[in-house]
Amino acid sequence: DPYARLLLEALKQSGCRVFNDRHFSCENCDGCVSGGFDAATSQIVLCQNNIRQQSHMNRVVTHELIHAFDHCRAHVDWFKNVKHLACSEIRAANLSGDCTLMNEIARFKFGLKGHHQTCVRDRAIRSILAVRKVSKETAEKAVDEVFDACFNDLEPFGRIPHSKADAKRAYRDFQNRDRYTANL
Numbered sequence: 001d002p003y004a005r006l007l008l009e010a011l012k013q014s015g016c017r018v019f020n021d022r023h024f025s026c027e028n029c030d031g032c033v034s035g036g037f038d039a040a041t042s043q044i045v046l047c048q049n050n051i052r053q054q055s056h057m058n059r060v061v062t063h064e065l066i067h068a069f070d071h072c073r074a075h076v077d078w079f080k081n082v083k084h085l086a087c088s089e090i091r092a093a094n095l096s097g098d099c100t101l102m103n104e105i106a107r108f109k110f111g112l113k114g115h116h117q118t119c120v121r122d123r124a125i126r127s128i129l130a131v132r133k134v135s136k137e138t139a140e141k142a143v144d145e146v147f148d149a150c151f152n153d154l155e156p157f158g159r160i161p162h163s164k165a166d167a168k169r170a171y172r173d174f175q176n177r178d179r180y181t182a183n184l
Contacts, residue, residue, distance in 0.1 A: 001058045002167035003097065006174050007065035010156035016042075016072035023068075033130060035060040037067035039078045044068060063096040069156065082134060086142035087150035089124035094150075095157055098123055116160075120151060
């Protein structure tokens with residue numbers, strides 16, 4: 001998957017290597033949760049009982065790898081700072097493919113103007129509420145306060161990858177990023 005390949009390479013370049021046998025865990029999960037990132041162990045949990053399609057698993061892996069990348073590069077305070085959590089959830093919803101048009105149509109949610117931003121905001125709030133015991137108002141406030149900065153933080157993709165083709169281009173650009181400046 002080009003999304004995962006880019007994120008794994010970005011983690012490695014940031015000094016945080018990922019080992020499949022140590023940093024990924026497949027488990028049965030409660031409710032309708034598909035996955036999670038455990039900051040204490042830097043481990044991505046995939047909920048094997050709630051993921052039924054390869055495309056869904058790819059999105060979950062990408063979403064959680066974005067959290068791992070944020071944990072590595074930004075030293076996110078997951079437990080004490082709800083704004084940090086909100087920022088990473090915004091980035092994960094924005095960059096993982098969670099809010100593609102096809103996914104939104106499958107959820108019977110779609111619109112024309114500003115729909116991607118609305119989807120990212122709503123999914124970030126839902127994710128915060130799923131992992132933290134805070135009020136909906138607290139989650140909404142945190143998302144609203146950091147939304148613009150975090151929505152526009154496109155690292156390591158450099159663009160919002162709306163498709164696998166976009167993700168492949170982003171991965172190619174990421175691989176060549178230093179080649180252009182090395183000659184200056």
